[in-house]
Every structure is written in structure tokens, then in C-alpha cells.
Amino acid sequence: MIYLFAAYFVLWSITLGYLFVLGGRQRRLEQQLASLSDARAGPAEAAREGAE
């Protein structure tokens, strides 16, 4: 019985570990996309203010 639960535990550890890694990647990508759009919005805003 102990082998059954150990196998079950390892199976879920691998699954959840992988999903955790993917979640981390998603957060990092969201941060990068946000900082890129900020960086792009910066010069455009400055140009608009200059024109005014």
C-alpha cells in the first residue's frame, strides 16, 4: 500500500510542480508585457505633450 500512495504522491508532485512552473512563466510574461507597453506608451505620451 505504501508504494501505491508514494507513486500517487510523486505523480501529483510532478503535475503540480509543472503547473507551478507554468504559472511562474505566466506571471513573468505578464510583467514583461506590462513593462513593454509602459515603455512604448512613455515616448508617445511625451510626444503628445510636446505637441500641445
Next chain:
Amino acid sequence: MDRWRHTHHSVLWALSAVAIGAALFLVFLVAPREAVMGDVQRIFYFHVPAAWVGYLALFVSFAASLLYLLRRESRWDRLALCSAEIGLVFITQGIITGSFWAKATWGVWWTWEPRLTTSAVLWAIYASYLTLRRAMDEQDRRARVAAVYSILGFVAVPINFMAIRWWRTVHPLVFEGGGSNLSPAMLRVLISSIVAFTLFYLTVLSFRLRLEWAHEQVEQLGYR
């Protein structure tokens, strides 16, 4: 469109959760206790579906690699990468759960018999595939080399599957001659577990594809 995608992902996650819950219920509470091995035989209901989904994922990667070489569209390269990565996760699960089963029934964690040896080779081939991709920066070249590697590497999948049929081995053979050696009750539980694992694969693949697409957008917008 975004709202539709969000709903589509939520439905997939919900279906997977229900299927996994039902499979766990069947595996632990409904499947009959095997007469010789006892409860440890229930590892089989995780081990076989993990290996099946591993094969399926690697087949998807192989087909997507072929399509990439024929059409040169980045979406096929993306699919090949994502499916190979998930396939490697499932193959790892299959190897580890098999190792627990081996310890309980054969008394050893690992033995170099044909199925286990070809599984180790298969694992190494796809781990190298992911490493190879990371080592190359130029997108087109990376996609081309990875597609060729994935097509060649896929040869290991049918060899791994057939290893217990071609060579003398201690690994059990469940399906042979178009039938199975399982009782109908055990077969039903196995099929439900395979359905749950397959749904979970499709769910994770859909999530992973979305991440890879976002990663490509970040790269194109000038990060790195």
C-alpha cells in the same frame, strides 16, 4: 474573442477536474482488488495512462514538426515544442510510477530490461530536444533543426511501445492480439483514467500554447 477564449479554457479546466475526480474515485473505490499483487496493482491505472498520454503528446509533436517543415508556419513549431514538453512530463510520470510498481513486485527500483531501457532512451531524447531548443537563439534555424530532431527522435516511441512484444522482457503485456488481459471492471477503470489523463493533456496543452504565444510576442516586442 478573449472572453470566448477565457470561457473555453475554464470549461477545459472544469472538465479535466471532473474527469480526474471521477477517475480517482473509480481507481481507489470501485476497481476490484487484484488477487496476486493486491492494492499496489492500482498504480497501473496511473502508469498506463501517463505512458499513453506521453506517446500521444510526442506523436502530436512529431506531426506538428512535419507540418512545420512543409508549411514553415510558426504555430506548428509552437505546437511541437509545447506538446514535446508536456509529453516529457508524462513520460517522467510513467517512468517513476513504473519504478514504484517494479520495487513492489520485482523487488528492484530499476532493471535494464528492454521496456525500461528504451523508456530511459526516449526520456533522454526529448530532454535533449528541449535543451537543444534553448541553446539556439535564431528563431527560424531553431525551429528547423528542432523539427528535424523531433521527427528523427519520434522513432524511439514505436520502439518503446513494441519493446515488450519484440524482446524477452519481465514487463507485463496487458494488450495483445487486439484484446486485453484485464477483467471488464478493470478495463472500464483503465479507460476512464485514460480519458481523464487525455483531457488533462489537452487542457495543459491549451494553456502552454497560450504562454508560448505570449513569449513570442514579448520576444518580438524587443525583450532580450
